[in-house]
Amino acid sequence: MKIKLILFAICIALLSCEKDNDESYLPSVIEFEIQTIGNLSGGIFGEKHTLTRKTKEYQADDEHGTYGSIKTYSDGNGEVIDIVGWGNNIHPQVKKINLRLPSEGIKTYTFNPETSSEKAFWLFIETTYQSKLEGGYAKWGSTGTKLSVTITEITDDRIKGSFTGDLVYYNIETIEGIEHKTIDEEITNVNKPVINGTFDIFRESY
Numbered sequence: 324m325k326i327k328l329i330l331f332a333i334c335i336a337l338l339s340c341e342k343d344n345d346e347s348y349l350p351s352v353i354e355f356e357i358q359t360i361g362n363l364s365g366g367i368f369g370e371k372h373t374l375t376r377k378t379k380e381y382q383a384d385d386e387h388g389t390y391g392s393i394k395t396y397s398d399g400n401g402e403v404i405d406i407v408g409w410g411n412n413i414h415p416q417v418k419k420i421n422l423r424l425p426s427e428g429i430k431t432y433t434f435n436p437e438t439s440s441e442k443a444f445w446l447f448i449e450t451t452y453q454s455k456l457e458g459g460y461a462k463w464g465s466t467g468t469k470l471s472v473t474i475t476e477i478t479d480d481r482i483k484g485s486f487t488g489d490l491v492y493y494n495i496e497t498i499e500g501i502e503h504k505t506i507d508e509e510i511t512n513v514n515k516p517v518i519n520g521t522f523d524i525f526r527e528s529y
Contacts, residue, residue: 349481351376353408353420355520357448357456357490363514367416367450374408374417376525402426403443404474404482406522410451418449422486422522424472432474434459434488436467446470446488446518453495455504456516458488466491483523490516 353374357367364370404426410417424432424444434444445459459470470488477483492510496503510516 351524359514361514434470456490
């Protein structure tokens with residue numbers, strides 16, 4: 324009897340390990356790096372940031388890993404793809420990254436501020452040290468920047484692709500509870516930050 328119980332316990336342990344391995348086999352990953360022509364380093368610049376989540380279950384408290392979804396909005400933006408990730412103190416400079424683009428299947432999407440007017444096409448990064456960066460459509464008050472996103476795979480379970488674009492860098496100051504943004508001219512116009520990244524993430528169902 325004791326031998327049967329021991330064998331049973333071993334089987335349970337092995338199944339548990341196998342389950343953990345299955346869940347972490349294809350993690351959800353967003354990777355990106357921001358470089359400048361002035362080769363700025365430190366903080367958000369010059370380091371690859373890798374945001375991951377190892378299970379399909381998403382804890383919706385804005386603090387756990389990454390997710391991707393295809394949603395339909397009633398604000399005139401139609402169906403969109405959302406790519407979102409949080410730093411989770413693994414990369415303490417990154418609080419959140421959010422990329423949104425129209426949902427039109429596998430293709431390369433491009434935004435040019437001089438010719439494009441698609442409102443559901445933007446990227447923003449919120450850091451943990453009073454700054455934000457944004458690209459694409461000027462959702463938060465800049466003139467907008469060039470942004471390109473290539474979707475290489477969309478299935479019921481995953482969204483995969485890459486992105487690149489020019490960024491505007493903002494310094495953030497909170498006065499009496501109100502957030503004020505000021506463009507950092509030196510970083511934005513002299514050093515000119517550019518982001519390059521990839522994503523291979525679980526697709527949420529909504």
